[in-house]
Amino acid sequence: MRFQLTDEFIEKVEKLIADDNGEALEALLKEYHFADIAELLEELDTDEATYIVKLLDSEVTSEILIELDDDLRESILDNLTPSEIADELDEMDTDDAADIIAELDDDIQKQVIGHIEDTTHAADIVDLLRYDEDTAGGLMAKELVSVKESWTVAGCVREMRRQAENVTRVHSIYVTDKEGRLKGRLSLKDLLTAHQRAHISEVYIPKVDYVTVHTEANEVARIMQKYDLEAIPVVDDEGILVGRITIDDILDYVKEEAERDYQMAAGISQDVEASDGLFKQTKARLPWLMIGMMGGLGAATIISNFEVILSTYPKLLIFVPLIQATAGNVGVQSSAIIVQGLANDSLKGHLFARIVRETTVALVNGISIAIIVLFISHFIFYTSYLESLSIGVALITVIILAAIVGNLIPIFLHRRGIDPAVATGPFITTSNDVFGIFTYFLIAKLILGF
Amino acid sequence: MRFQLTDEFIEKVEKLIADDNGEALEALLKEYHFADIAELLEELDTDEATYIVKLLDSEVTSEILIELDDDLRESILDNLTPSEIADELDEMDTDDAADIIAELDDDIQKQVIGHIEDTTHAADIVDLLRYDEDTAGGLMAKELVSVKESWTVAGCVREMRRQAENVTRVHSIYVTDKEGRLKGRLSLKDLLTAHQRAHISEVYIPKVDYVTVHTEANEVARIMQKYDLEAIPVVDDEGILVGRITIDDILDYVKEEAERDYQMAAGISQDVEASDGLFKQTKARLPWLMIGMMGGLGAATIISNFEVILSTYPKLLIFVPLIQATAGNVGVQSSAIIVQGLANDSLKGHLFARIVRETTVALVNGISIAIIVLFISHFIFYTSYLESLSIGVALITVIILAAIVGNLIPIFLHRRGIDPAVATGPFITTSNDVFGIFTYFLIAKLILGF
Structure with missing residues (x-):
């Protein structure tokens, strides 16, 4: 009973479009739910999709247009006249119509609104355009x-x-x-x-x-x-x-919010799909990679400034990736818990109590990992006692600091009215990388006394 | 008009409980929505919360119990007799009742079911218990x-x-x-x-x-x-x-799914909140940190095996954090896009076409970053021409490989019936860290000819 989009079906539709056989195509598509036709359209090129939108009744196509991906809808609407667009909007609920009209250029908007037959409907849509999309006014429909x-x-x-x-x-x-x-x-x-x-x-x-x-x-x-x-x-x-x-x-x-937070945590700065083109993907992904690069260059500066390490204690460099990875992972964990707590409005109790708890958790995690690494470094990588001690102490310190930073940054951003989700992912990883390596070398300097 | 939980209100309630003044407390709480009372209960200790649950009518408390956090609900139910629990379940829709009864121990379950007055209701609940919670049977209610x-x-x-x-x-x-x-x-x-x-x-x-x-x-x-x-x-x-x-x-x-994916991407292995205790937090967080540690130790092994680098080209080590961070970031970006595409069922087209597109995106990002780093390494960190070239070529290669790996792993897991979300976060970062550093040194070996 469930609809399954097959290659055969797509080919059949494409052939009917190529043959300009509108009648047969209409008869074929009549059987399907608008959401299924929308799925089909996503697989066709813009001209084919436009052909179908022009062919079918606006009662159906208005629903299809709402379901479509923004990009495809935009290109289809580019192929329609203002009056054709108005016919579609006439069939939509005011909230959907307002969302779609908001995507159009200002001058097209005016022409489209002028073509909407039902003047009350048109007035309702225009009214909705006044509101910011992230408010109740922007979400609501006039139909009630x-x-x-x-x-x-x-x-x-x-x-x-x-x-x-x-x-x-x-x-x-x-x-x-x-x-x-x-x-x-x-x-x-x-x-x-x-x-x-x-x-x-x-x-x-x-x-x-x-x-x-x-x-x-x-x-x-x-x-x-x-x-x-x-x-x-x-x-x-x-x-x-x-x-x-x-x-x-x-x-x-x-x-949408959950996806956006997820993408931000993964270092993708705007909504992007696997099927999006080179330009869009690069625009969404390169900025965070650049931030990561700055962090990497920052780390390079720190390492090259500790010349003694490069010359006298090169073995300490072997553990830089470990310190870096740990600092990043701890920071991401802590910040994710806070970001989620803020999003759910479930963050309770006083900041100080939370920092104390977070530090305790970090201490337990830190000591567990430090002990293992301390032994492995000494017995497998043959670091000296003091070198091993430096690594262990650095791990504990870095884990605690990363946890506190991961906790405080989202809270700080939230209080300043900035979406705390930006603080997760590459941002927190990058700052913790640099910070972690610096802390590592500083502790080594203190313990080894250079 | 909106309910706002204040410290004064909490204190007032706590005082009424301490005074065992049930009548006044009932009169006070009568004004509030069950969801607001649930919010209040989250701020009280278990005994206080139990006091309120026992005090109020089960018509209200059944709704409150549904709203509560699992942990708090569990401890309150521990304080109730099977017959008291049955009274609550009697008021609930079958799906909620089944969810709550499933949390109880087997012997308590039987006693509770025996105490449910409405036998049809009890039979419906028992029937629902048969289904796996991740199926329609587990989600449905019998009320219709x-x-x-x-x-x-x-x-x-x-x-x-x-x-x-x-x-x-x-x-x-x-x-x-x-x-x-x-x-x-x-x-x-x-x-x-x-x-x-x-x-x-x-x-x-x-x-x-x-x-x-x-x-x-x-x-x-x-x-x-x-x-x-x-x-x-x-x-x-x-x-x-x-x-x-x-x-x-x-x-x-x-x-819940979105939160779980988000937590997995952040390296948190189970549902955990900022307010959870030490043990739960450690259990959720330490496993991923251990995986990160293994990765770090793997990286350490690779570095120590390239002794020539440590002795002859120590400057290459300066850029290890950069390579590592970039590999991790690219991997997380790629895998997140695929995981989200799989979750939304919006991943279209053939695997090969996607890999080609992904490689192109990676190439553009890689070349952009490599050119910047190549110049900076040579002119600011005074690496030799060949060293700079190694770094640049390594960056491009690592970015392309990390993108492909980030793409393939979630798809592979998905095809094997494993939730691809486990592949994001620390898992992909860690494997890319190790892989990236190895690639870097291998390319350096080829270019510098040691």
């Missing part, structure tokens, strides 16, 4: 079912049927006063079971979670997850109900 | 609204009202045949607008996405996200409707 508290249940059901036509899924019915201020909510279930002649004011639930248009997206996500909400109403500064955010938008948001 | 195709709309509304009492949120009404085999679905909206005397068989939508109890959790998540489903029915091997999975469970699942 709202009733006035003065109505009867029967009148409400009538009105609801009318409104529900524009709303894909009814999560909650929002209750407002005459001026449109949010007063409470009503579930479809409640409506089904309430007496027909009762007034909404008698049956609605006055307690309702809401956010304002300015609430930040991550706060919206936190609230909806914490209180297990499937939809949340959005009000403006006057308390007027202006939109609603549904759980599927939050799922997308949470996923 | 289902109607038979032979019923009328009016009869259906009556029956639905009855069933809906046990179901927190009605997403879809599932239609089955006499034997309970899933035939299709009906939206609440459809039911509201359909003629009262029509038969369900005339109005239901026969096309319905479903999964079987054996479908893997990540496949369920993929399907629900792809087709924008808010709930999906689950059938057994005979096609009998046995449960449903809702989008909020998928949101939790997606989040």
Whole structure:
């Protein structure tokens, strides 16, 4: 029953496009879900994809366009006229339409909006464009079912049927006063079971979670997850109900955020996929490699400045990779735990207590590793007692310092309003590399007395 | 309006517990949402938290227990009798109840189940315990609204009202045949607008996405996200409707997976939080540090085996940290892109084409970095022409190799049925460290001819 995109199917579609056999193609694709067709389009070239978008009904293609990868959608839209784009937007929910229109150039935007048939829909979309994409206003859709508290249940059901036509899924019915201020909510279930002649004011639930248009997206996500909400109403500064955010938008948001954090931790500075081209990949990856290079050159400077080590204790250099790797790994571990704690809002207790705990963990890890390395260095690599001691003490110190640095940097960034996720990955690894090697040589200098 | 957990509030609650003033405490907490009380409990010690759980009504505490962190929940349940636990489970949806009961010891499990009042509920929970937690069976709840195709709309509304009492949120009404085999679905909206005397068989939508109890959790998540489903029915091997999975469970699942991948990339081998104790933290972190240590010792072995470098070309050692950092960073970048592509099922095209693209990207990055380092090494660190050349060529080679390795390892693991996320972080960094340094020295040997 499950759809599986096969090479045969793709070839069949490509052949129908090459033959300009629109009728047969339309008949073939009619069987498939829009999400499946979107998957197919990702495998075709832009012209073929455009052919299909122009061929099928905008009721279907509007859904397909929403599903597509940004890059492909952009190139398809480049091939459509403003009026064709407007037809697509006419079929979309306001939030999706606003997201897509925001990707277009300013002058095209204006032309497209002028071509949208439903003027209320157009006005709603334009209204949504005002909001920053990382706020509730940027996430919300205008489509919602709202009733006035003065109505009867029967009148409400009538009105609801009318409104529900524009709303894909009814999560909650929002209750407002005459001026449109949010007063409470009503579930479809409640409506089904309430007496027909009762007034909404008698049956609605006055307690309702809401956010304002300015609430930040991550706060919206936190609230909806914490209180297990499937939809949340959005009000403006006057308390007027202006939109609603549904759980599927939050799922997308949470996923995107997690992917972005993951990419940052892996040293990829922007959203990039395995299939992206040379330029995009290089742009996303070279910056972090350059930072790593600066770190490497920093380490080179430190090593060359400890000339005594190069000339008298070259064996200490054998353990530079170990020190470096350990410092990097500890730093990444510590910072990842903090970044995740900050993202989940689960970081509790006082900073000092956390540093003490982190130091204790680092001490245990450090001593475990130092003892092993101390013996191995002495008995396998034949370092002197003092050299081995230097390596062991350096390992413990470096692990503790890296753990504290890994802890403090994300917290510091967070407090300054900077996304702490930037502090993970190459950034923390690089700084710990340099710092770790410096600490290693300094301790060797103290112990060996040069 | 938003709840904010303050120190004053915590102290107030702690004082009421110390005074054993249950009445005042109950009155105080009545105002708050269960999710807020759960947040409060996380800040109290186990005895205090248990006091509150025993004090409040199980209608509220069952919800609180679901929200709690696993560790805290476990210690609270340790303080409750099997009959008290059963009271809590009685109030929970079957999926949550099964998750919690699965955490208990086998003998306690049996006692608890024996104490659950609602025997159907108990049987449903026991049934759910059979499934692996990473399958649709493990994710689903038994609570759903289902109607038979032979019923009328009016009869259906009556029956639905009855069933809906046990179901927190009605997403879809599932239609089955006499034997309970899933035939299709009906939206609440459809039911509201359909003629009262029509038969369900005339109005239901026969096309319905479903999964079987054996479908893997990540496949369920993929399907629900792809087709924008808010709930999906689950059938057994005979096609009998046995449960449903809702989008909020998928949101939790997606989040947990993303966090796990993130932690793996950061070298943390199990779910751990900043507030966890010494033992748990060490257990989660030391294993990867040990792997890093092995890598470091491997690097040490390589360096000490190239004695000529130590004695004749010590300047080459200055650049070991640079080579190591670059190899690690490139490997992590490449593998992260592949791991994310695999997780999103968005990895397309043939392996060979991808390797060619990856190599091209690596070549561009490699040449950019190599040229800079070549000049800096020669003019600032005074390496000879041939030494500089060795460093530059090594950088390009190492970057290309690390990119290919970073690409291939996750794909290889994935094909062998192993979660590719384990290949990121310290694992790939460590192997690339060792591999990178070896390549560096080998190239130096070839160019410098020792």
